[in-house]
Amino acid sequence: MAESELLTRSACREIFARVQDAARAAGAPEVEAMIGAGANALTRFANNAIHQNVAERRLFLSVRTQMDRRTARATTNRFDDASIRAVVEEAAALTRAQQPDPDLPPLAEPADIDEVDRFCPSTAAATPQDRAEAVAEAIDIVRQEGQTAAGIYATNQSVEAILNSRGVFAYYFDTLAQFSITAMARDSSGWAKASAPECDALDIPGLARRAARKARLSAGPRELAPGRWTVILEPSAVQDLLGQMFWDFSATAIRDQRSFLTSRLGTKLFGAGIQIADDAYHPMQSGPPFDGEGVPRRRLALVENGIAREVAYSRKEALRANTAPTGHGFPLPNEIGEAPMNIVVEGGSEPLETIIGSTKRGILVTRLWYIREVDPYEKIMTGMTRDGTFLIEDGRPVCGIRNFRFNQSLIELLNNVEALSPAERASGEEAFDMVGPAMKARDFNFTEVTRF
Amino acid sequence: MNRIAEEALDAAARRGVSYADVRVVESRTRQISTKNGQPGTLASSESTGAGIRVLLNGCWGFAATDDFTGEGLARAAALACDIAAAGAAAKIKDVRLAPEDKHTATWTSPCAVDPFSISVEQQLALLLRIDEELRRTAGVTLAETSMSFARERQVFASTSGSRIDQTRTTSGAGYTAFSYKENELQKRSYPNSFGGQHQLKGYELIDELKLLENAPRIAEEAVALHTAAQCPEGRFDLILDSSQLGLQIHESIGHPIELDRVLGSEANYAGMSFLTLDKLNHLKYGSEIVNVVADARLEHGPGLGTFAFDDEGVPAQRIDVIRGGLFTGYLTSRETAFEVGLGRSGGAMRADGWARIPLIRMTNVSLLPGENALEEVFGGDGIYMETNRSWSIDDKRYNFQFGCEIGWEIRGGKRVRMLKNPSYSGITTEFWNSCAAIANSDHWVLWGTPNCGKGQPEQVMGTGHGASPARFRNVKIGGAYGG
Numbered sequence: 001m002a003e004s005e006l007l008t009r010s011a012c013r014e015i016f017a018r019v020q021d022a023a024r025a026a027g028a029p030e031v032e033a034m035i036g037a038g039a040n041a042l043t044r045f046a047n048n049a050i051h052q053n054v055a056e057r058r059l060f061l062s063v064r065t066q067m068d069r070r071t072a073r074a075t076t077n078r079f080d081d082a083s084i085r086a087v088v089e090e091a092a093a094l095t096r097a098q099q100p101d102p103d104l105p106p107l108a109e110p111a112d113i114d115e116v117d118r119f120c121p122s123t124a125a126a127t128p129q130d131r132a133e134a135v136a137e138a139i140d141i142v143r144q145e146g147q148t149a150a151g152i153y154a155t156n157q158s159v160e161a162i163l164n165s166r167g168v169f170a171y172y173f174d175t176l177a178q179f180s181i182t183a184m185a186r187d188s189s190g191w192a193k194a195s196a197p198e199c200d201a202l203d204i205p206g207l208a209r210r211a212a213r214k215a216r217l218s219a220g221p222r223e224l225a226p227g228r229w230t231v232i233l234e235p236s237a238v239q240d241l242l243g244q245m246f247w248d249f250s251a252t253a254i255r256d257q258r259s260f261l262t263s264r265l266g267t268k269l270f271g272a273g274i275q276i277a278d279d280a281y282h283p284m285q286s287g288p289p290f291d292g293e294g295v296p297r298r299r300l301a302l303v304e305n306g307i308a309r310e311v312a313y314s315r316k317e318a319l320r321a322n323t324a325p326t327g328h329g330f331p332l333p334n335e336i337g338e339a340p341m342n343i344v345v346e347g348g349s350e351p352l353e354t355i356i357g358s359t360k361r362g363i364l365v366t367r368l369w370y371i372r373e374v375d376p377y378e379k380i381m382t383g384m385t386r387d388g389t390f391l392i393e394d395g396r397p398v399c400g401i402r403n404f405r406f407n408q409s410l411i412e413l414l415n416n417v418e419a420l421s422p423a424e425r426a427s428g429e430e431a432f433d434m435v436g437p438a439m440k441a442r443d444f445n446f447t448e449v450t451r452f
Numbered sequence: 453m454n455r456i457a458e459e460a461l462d463a464a465a466r467r468g469v470s471y472a473d474v475r476v477v478e479s480r481t482r483q484i485s486t487k488n489g490q491p492g493t494l495a496s497s498e499s500t501g502a503g504i505r506v507l508l509n510g511c512w513g514f515a516a517t518d519d520f521t522g523e524g525l526a527r528a529a530a531l532a533c534d535i536a537a538a539g540a541a542a543k544i545k546d547v548r549l550a551p552e553d554k555h556t557a558t559w560t561s562p563c564a565v566d567p568f569s570i571s572v573e574q575q576l577a578l579l580l581r582i583d584e585e586l587r588r589t590a591g592v593t594l595a596e597t598s599m600s601f602a603r604e605r606q607v608f609a610s611t612s613g614s615r616i617d618q619t620r621t622t623s624g625a626g627y628t629a630f631s632y633k634e635n636e637l638q639k640r641s642y643p644n645s646f647g648g649q650h651q652l653k654g655y656e657l658i659d660e661l662k663l664l665e666n667a668p669r670i671a672e673e674a675v676a677l678h679t680a681a682q683c684p685e686g687r688f689d690l691i692l693d694s695s696q697l698g699l700q701i702h703e704s705i706g707h708p709i710e711l712d713r714v715l716g717s718e719a720n721y722a723g724m725s726f727l728t729l730d731k732l733n734h735l736k737y738g739s740e741i742v743n744v745v746a747d748a749r750l751e752h753g754p755g756l757g758t759f760a761f762d763d764e765g766v767p768a769q770r771i772d773v774i775r776g777g778l779f780t781g782y783l784t785s786r787e788t789a790f791e792v793g794l795g796r797s798g799g800a801m802r803a804d805g806w807a808r809i810p811l812i813r814m815t816n817v818s819l820l821p822g823e824n825a826l827e828e829v830f831g832g833d834g835i836y837m838e839t840n841r842s843w844s845i846d847d848k849r850y851n852f853q854f855g856c857e858i859g860w861e862i863r864g865g866k867r868v869r870m871l872k873n874p875s876y877s878g879i880t881t882e883f884w885n886s887c888a889a890i891a892n893s894d895h896w897v898l899w900g901t902p903n904c905g906k907g908q909p910e911q912v913m914g915t916g917h918g919a920s921p922a923r924f925r926n927v928k929i930g931g932a933y934g935g
Contacts, residue, residue: 042909043538046717050539054909055531056516056807058501075497077518090496097572099491099580128513128531128538136542150719152908182720191720256487257593257632335485335492335596369723370844374855374875374932376637382853382932384846386723405844405851405877407932429721447931448877450851451726 002119004173007037007059007159012171016163018081019063022088023165028065028095030107031088032164032293034331036060039124039157043131046150048139050132063091064332066107070098071333101333105315110167113296116281116289119157120198123175126155130199134179138208142183145212151181155199162294170296172288178427179204182387183211187452188221188400190214191367191387193236195427197286214366214388218400223449224391226404230362230418231444232355232392235426237368237385238439242345243431244371244381245410249278249302249310250328251317252337260379260411261308268307270414273348276303278312278328278340284425284435285342292331300326300340306414314338347423347437355419355440357395363404363444364390364397371430379410383430384450404446416441453478454617456502456520457609463529464506465611469536471507471549472529473610475763476500477806482568485598486579489587492596494572501806506532510546511539516807550789550797552766554613559760562750563621563654567601570655575599578663579627585667586629591675594630598647599623599658600902604805606763614765622756622914623657624650624902627667629674638677638872640857642670644695645840650900650914652754673858673870680870683859685930689834689888690876691923696856697819698899698917699840704880705737705744706817706915708849709773710800711782713812715791722906723847726880727779729792735779738884741822744774746783748799748815753898755916757815759802764810766799773817777885785812804911811907816898818918822890827865829889829923836860836867837874842932853877855932875932883924891920 003009016033023031037059044052061084062075072094076087131153142149159173179202180193191214192207233241245260253259280289280297289297293315300310313321314329314337328338356364366388374380385404390397421438453476464472478500485492501518502525513536517528579597586595601623608616626648628641643649643661651657692700708725712718727735738744745752748759748768759768764786771781783800784792801810830836842855859874860867898918905912 040909041535043535044720044908045542046719047544047715048542049544050511050542051717052514052809053512053535053539054514054516054809055535057528058516058518058807060499062497070491072494074495075499077499077501087498094494094496094572097576098494099486099576101491103490128535129541132538132541139542148716148719150716152720154909180720184716184719189719256630258630258637262632263635333491333493333495335487369847372842372844374842375873377632377635380932382842382844382855384844384851386847403846405846405853407853407934447934448851448853450846450848451879452846452848452850 012161022085026092028092030066032064034062037159042154065091069100108293118174118197123199141208154178168294170290170294183215185215188218221400226446228443236428239426239434240428240430270306275346280342295327297327312338343434345436348420405448453607460525463526469506479604508536514809549786558617560619565655567655589671593632597627599625629671631674640674680872683871683874690927691836693838694919697919706814711788737779743820746771755816756900756914757916762799764801814915816916821893821896824889886925889923895920
């Protein structure tokens with residue numbers, strides 16, 4: 001089996017053996033450990049020059065003990081015997097001080113976990129020089145347009161392992177490369193971003209050209225009146241906006257009556273064309289195929305034909321509901337329970353260009369920013385457009401416009417969808433990366449306009 | 453920790469850097485929470501590591517490690533230098549720093565009662581009593597309570613000769629009552645939303661907050677919001693409580709005065725700022741009664757932005773940001789201070805732990821108290837809003853919109869009825885120029901914002917914001933629910 005040099009399987013077993021020894025000595029034989037490692041590097045540029053350039057390497061050990069339906073956690077980044085003893089004793093002491101939780105299940109039992117391969121050696125081996133050269137090329141493309149570039153190029157590798165005293169050993173390692181760029185002209189800007197396990201899969205010059213083109217085409221932005229507009233949201237905007245609602249696809253959130261799905265599960269909430277799944281095994285997805293207790297993730301049909309169907313269940317919530325856990329629980333103890341993290345929004349067949357081409361009048365949005373929840377039950381979100389917002393007339397972008405504020409119910413939005421592009425891996429800044437399409441919707445509620 | 457700092461600094465210095473600093477950080481946290489009478493999070497953490505920042509060939513390099521062997525520190529120093537050397541591929545000019553004296557100091561923040569000396573049982577018992585009190589009110593469907601404590605010791609050493617050993621202890625606590633009824637979810641939080649109040653204090657803060665005493669009122673308000681009138685839409689006088697005003701300061705003054713944003717360093721993520729350099733000492737930011745400072749000194753109060761030295765070894769200072777309504781100062785670093793011709797950094801560089809590079813962050817950005825009695829602030833008609841529920845502002849910090857948990861219609865200086873779903877919006881300078889009254893120092897509170905995000909990779913920082921209730925004229929209200 002493949003493994004990461006940062007933290008091998010045998011290293012995990014060796015650390016966990018010392019954790020178990022310390023736990024037995026502390027009178028806490030029921031013990032779980034999360035062991036992680038990361039080697040992350042990021043080259044940041046602004047004003048056409050690299051200005052922040054960082055790297056970190058770290059290991060952590062997080063120990064959870066459980067006794068008499070009580071549980072608590074202690075975490076350290078020291079791995080000598082004394083530190084491991086201390087962190088186990090701290091977890092055990094906190095556990096004894098904890099109140100019992102009648103719904104707390106025993107530690108998880110071992111289960112088969114399908115492996116996913118999301119490790120790319122060239123991403124792991126990327127050097128500061130590799131990143132700097134790619135950044136220099138991107139800057140050059142933007143500079144040739146008479147613009148200024150800012151952005152990041154990150155190459156990360158990480159390992160996560162969960163082991164417990166009942167035999168669970170879940171192990172995952174991956175790499176993730178991210179590149180994002182903002183091109184700035186005198187009174188306009190453009191943005192593009194992509195992420196993938198393979199750094200070679202990022203078309204960095206292409207992203208730079210895309211950002212520069214958006215900045216050029218949105219120069220001299222017009223101010224339009226806010227109101228109800230037909231909108232075309234590019235995939236990053238769809239991801240950042242829809243990404244706000246999946247915390248509610250949680251059995252715990254519904255039981256707590258803080259989910260917009262309270263009293264609505266099984267009802268038709270959205271348009272019939274809306275299909276949304278959670279699928280950790282999707283080839284364009286990222287992240288481990290197991291949850292915070294080492295339970296394998298199961299594919300969930302969150303929305304089928306507009307009907308809110310399935311939600312995530314942690315082990316604790318599954319026990320309460322007499323159902324099976326779905327593998328979406330967060331590390332215990334916690335209050336929020338679980339949430340789907342590998343969202344796949346089914347796309348349509350029309351490319352974005354075709355959707356734009358068939359739009360008589362509307363607004364094209366590259367990116368959204370500072371999205372926050374205004375109303376939790378109607379799922380009204382506010383936020384701003386940013387870095388490339390265009391007026392479309394007669395099937396083509398005719399000019400850039402000053403950025404809008406929106407106050408939009410996601411329930412209403414997903415009832416007003418008129419077209420979806422094919423799904424792609426979308427990467428924004430306000431929600432987890434997602435597989436999703438560009439989206440055209442009518443009557444999007446822009447409420448104010450800003451000064452640029 | 454001193455040995456680690458010296459060894460790492462030596463390793464960097466041997467590589468011919470023009471400047472280097474090392475921060476060795478040891479942190480400890482404890483988090484406790486409850487939900488509906490059941491235990492929630494109970495967790496502690498400890499982390500120790502070193503961040504090495506070098507200036508080589510005019511470029512910055514930074515590497516962080518938790519390997520404290522001589523070899524591990526040398527490897528991290530070498531990586532920092534390799535990273536700096538790679539920066540030459542996209543360099544326009546050499547980084548230069550505003551001068552700073554050499555400092556040697558040891559400083560510990562005031563902490564009357566060590567929160568880690570109080571038993572978890574005692575802390576949990578208080579939270580469970582509050583939780584029970586909240587749920588005593590019929591209609592409360594979810595009660596959540598929490599406490600958090602952190603202690604961080606940092607040893608800073610630089611090739612300029614500074615050696616600074618600082619220890620800061622912070623505490624925080626708060627709770628929220630939710631009420632779900634007939635497809636509507638309302639909530640009330642105390643003493644503030646998003647985890648309550650947080651300050652640079654020990655466990656004495658928890659006793660000062662009167663958490664249990666306020667629980668019945670908060671629970672009753674959460675339930676009463678269902679039968680309250682919808683906040684009207686239109687233009688009204690707006691009165692803000694000090695906690696919401698603290699967040700208003702954070703978003704519409706604190707972030708735009710960060711000089712790295714102004715100069716473009718954050719353009720790709722956090723954004724830029726409308727406060728371009730030409731506006732310094734020229735822009736009428738607010739009305740004449742608006743006076744804002746960025747003050748990291750202990751004299752300002754025990755804020756999350758209080759320290760003795762920032763994370764590049766510059767002493768805590770008070771910067772006049774707005775004086776009599778005029779914009780007069782930025783938050784700066786040594787690099788940005790040099791860039792704009794200031795003689796010295798204002799001391800606002802802060803890093804989120806050992807693995808992150810220092811960035812310009814808010815210290816305590818506070819609206820100084822006014823001269824009005826509270827009755828004068830509330831005098832006449834208007835809408836009063838308390839406790840933040842949502843917040844959003846554009847990436848240059850012009851257009852903002854805030855939602856609050858609860859509003860009140862004010863007639864003739866009196867609260868006449870409760871309003872639900874209150875929100876307001878505006879343009880930053882128009883809003884601050886409409887400030888008509890600010891309550892005096894009797895009502896001034898130094899609030900803590902523990903979750904300010906900035907930078908790539910993202911860093912989370914605690915910032916302080918002092919404010920007393922204030923009145924603003926002719927503000928656009930209710931737009932979040934309009935249309």
